[in-house]
Amino acid sequence: MEYKPVILIVDDQDADRESLAVILKNEGYNYIEASAALPAIEAVKSGKISLILLDLDLPDINGRFIISQLLEIDPELCIIIVSTTLDMQERLECFKLGAEDFITKPYHAGETLARIKRSLRKFESCKSKQIHCGNLILDPNTRQILSGDQVFDLGGKTFDIIYLLAQNPGKVYSKEKIGQIIWQGFYVSDNSIWVHINKVKNLLTNHGDCAGRIETHRGTGYCYIPD
Numbered sequence: 001m002e003y004k005p006v007i008l009i010v011d012d013q014d015a016d017r018e019s020l021a022v023i024l025k026n027e028g029y030n031y032i033e034a035s036a037a038l039p040a041i042e043a044v045k046s047g048k049i050s051l052i053l054l055d056l057d058l059p060d061i062n063g064r065f066i067i068s069q070l071l072e073i074d075p076e077l078c079i080i081i082v083s084t085t086l087d088m089q090e091r092l093e094c095f096k097l098g099a100e101d102f103i104t105k106p107y108h109a110g111e112t113l114a115r116i117k118r119s120l121r122k123f124e125s126c127k128s129k130q131i132h133c134g135n136l137i138l139d140p141n142t143r144q145i146l147s148g149d150q151v152f153d154l155g156g157k158t159f160d161i162i163y164l165l166a167q168n169p170g171k172v173y174s175k176e177k178i179g180q181i182i183w184q185g186f187y188v189s190d191n192s193i194w195v196h197i198n199k200v201k202n203l204l205t206n207h208g209d210c211a212g213r214i215e216t217h218r219g220t221g222y223c224y225i226p227d
Contacts, residue, residue, distance in 0.1 A: 005050035005120055007031040010040040011082065012059050016105060020053055020082070023109050029116075037061035044073050047143050047156065051078040051119055053103070056086075056094075064090070067097040068186075073156070075184045078119040082107075131166045133204070134211035134227060138163050147207055154199055157182055161193075162200045165214065165224035174221035197222055 007024055011017045012035045024031045032049075034040040037058045043049055052070065056063035063081070071077055081094050084105045091102060100119045103112055131138040137146040143159050145152040154162075160182045165173065173181075179188045197214060204211045212226040 004030055006048050007116070008040060008043055008049045008052045009033045010035075010037070010052060010058070010063065011055040012036060012057070013055070016055070016082070019107050020112070023107060023112055024116075026109075027113055035059075037063060037066050041066060041069060041073070044070050044077065047074070049074070049077065051080065051116065053080050053082050053116075054099075055082050056090075057083075064094060064097065067094065067099060071098045071184060072186055075182075080115060080119055131163065133162075133166055133208060133224075135209040136204070136207070136211045138166060145203065150207070152203060152207065154203065158196045158199045161196050162203070162224075165200075165222065166212075169212075169224050169226050172217050172221045172223040177221065 007029050009017050009020050009024075009031055010033075011020070014035075017033050017035070021031060021033065032043060034043055037060050040052065040054070044052070054063045054067070067079060070079065079099045080101045080103055081091075081099050082103045082105060086094075086102060086104075094102070101115050103115055130140070135147050138159070139146060140163060143153075143156060145154065145159070145162070161178060164178070164181060165171075175190050175193050178193055182188075197216075201214050204213055210227040212224055215223050215225050217223065
């Protein structure tokens with residue numbers, strides 16, 4: 001089944017959400033709506049969102065303050081800021097935090113769609129194919145691991161780690177490198193990485209048939225070795 005991106009509209013103004021919804025609906029995009037920051041965060045945790053149209057003037061938390069949090073949940077997420085007015089300093093700050101682009105209200109359908117399509121190209125380029133580890137299938141679209149009729153959902157970071165290692169069999173990744181790639185520069189303890197690695201090892205050992213293994217290179221890092 002073809003995977004289609006889902007766009008999240010985050011704005012506390014009903015009229016502004018409706019304007020974007022009409023544009024997206026006419027173009028055939030899947031979308032959902034949120035009127036505040038906290039529901040938006042919960043929606044991103046579902047793992048289904050590809051792009052967010054994020055208003056900064058939200059009733060619970062200023063949208064600028066959740067950009068980093070959203071990207072920590074999903075590093076591949078595309079974020080476009082929507083605003084009536086936004087000075088250059090605030091634009092630069094949003095760029096530094098990870099925003100992809102800006103759209104000014106009131107919305108022009110042509111420009112809005114052009115900016116959305118440009119940002120979604122990043123999502124499409126980041127999409128990868130399924131990886132087979134023996135009887136285990138790593139599906140980056142659902143971020144789940146499949147084995148026959150069984151579905152394993154180990155959590156986002158654990159999936160990211162096994163997918164990273166399985167993409168490059170035999171390549172040793174240090175804890176520091178794993179932290180940089182998976183956590184996008186945010187601090188993560190060695191113990192946290194160790195916990196995730198152990199989850200991967202347990203999955204391969206207990207549920208994988210000819211699924212390979214994770215080798216620990218003391219003082220160096222970890223690598224995936226296929227059977």
